[in-house]
Amino acid sequence: MTAASIPSARRALVVDDERALATLVGTYLERDGFEVHLAFDGEEGVRAARAVDPDVVILDLGLPALDGVEVCRQIRTFSDCYVVMLTARAEEVDMLIGLSVGADDYITKPFSPRELMARVRAMLRRPRRKDSEDGDGVAPLVFGSLRIDTVGREVHLDGEPVPLTRTEFDVLAALAGRPNAVFSRRALIEKVWGDNWVGDEHLVDVHILHVRQKLGDSAETQRFVRTVRGVGYRMGQVT
Numbered sequence: 001m002t003a004a005s006i007p008s009a010r011r012a013l014v015v016d017d018e019r020a021l022a023t024l025v026g027t028y029l030e031r032d033g034f035e036v037h038l039a040f041d042g043e044e045g046v047r048a049a050r051a052v053d054p055d056v057v058i059l060d061l062g063l064p065a066l067d068g069v070e071v072c073r074q075i076r077t078f079s080d081c082y083v084v085m086l087t088a089r090a091e092e093v094d095m096l097i098g099l100s101v102g103a104d105d106y107i108t109k110p111f112s113p114r115e116l117m118a119r120v121r122a123m124l125r126r127p128r129r130k131d132s133e134d135g136d137g138v139a140p141l142v143f144g145s146l147r148i149d150t151v152g153r154e155v156h157l158d159g160e161p162v163p164l165t166r167t168e169f170d171v172l173a174a175l176a177g178r179p180n181a182v183f184s185r186r187a188l189i190e191k192v193w194g195d196n197w198v199g200d201e202h203l204v205d206v207h208i209l210h211v212r213q214k215l216g217d218s219a220e221t222q223r224f225v226r227t228v229r230g231v232g233y234r235m236g237q238v239t
Contacts, residue, residue, distance in 0.1 A: 013036075082166065
C-alpha cells in the first residue's frame with residue numbers, strides 16, 4: 001500500500017500482526033496524505049523501517065516472536081521517527097516498558113482511528129532538526145553544565161551529547177524555555193502534544209523520568225528538572 005503519486009508525502013509504517021487492523025489504520029493514514037507501508041511481524045517491521053525511513057511508526061506491542069518493545073528498541077538505534085505504541089493491555093507497566101525504549105505515545109485497543117490520527121498529526125507538527133528555521137542569533141539555554149540548543153535540537157551535558165528522543169527533547173525544551181515557571185502535567189501536554197491530545201496525563205511523568213535518567217538526574221537530586229509537589233515540574237535556575 002503506497003501513495004507514490006504524492007512524492008512529498010509523509011511516510012508512515014504500520015506494524016501489526018492483525019492484518020485487518022493494520023490495513024484499516026493504513027487506509028486512514030493514506031486518506032490523510034501519507035505514503036503508507038505495512039508490516040505484519042516484528043522482523044519485517046525493523047527491515048521496513050530501515051528501508052522506508054518513516055516519519056512515524058504505528059507499532060503493536062504484542063507482536064509474535066520479536067515483540068513491539070524489541071522492535072522499538074532496534075528502530076531507535078538508527079531512526080528518530082515518532083513511535084506510537086498500540087497495546088491491548090491498559091496496565092501502566094505496558095506503557096512504562098514501551099516508552100522506556102523510546103516510544104513517544106501509546107494508545108490502547110480498541111481505539112478510534114480518528115483519535116490515533118489526531119495524535120499523529122499533533123506529533124508531526126513538531127519541528128525536526130532538518131525542518132527548523134534558521135536560528136542564527138538564538139542563544140542556547142544554559143543551566144550550569146547543561147546546554148540546550150533549541151534550534152539545532154541538541155542537548156549537551158558537560159560537553160557531551162545527550163541522546164534524547166524527539167518527545168524527550170520537546171518536554172525538556174518546554175521546561176527550559178520558561179525557567180522557574182511551573183508546568184502542570186496538562187500544561188506540558190498542551191505544549192508538547194497539543195491542545196486536542198486525549199489520554200493518560202501520567203505520560204508526562206514517564207518522559208520526565210527518562211529525561212532525568214539521561215541527564216544523570218533523579219527525583220531525589222533534582223539537579224535540573226525539579227518537582228513542585230502537587231503542581232508539576234520546572235527547571236532550575238538558569239545561569
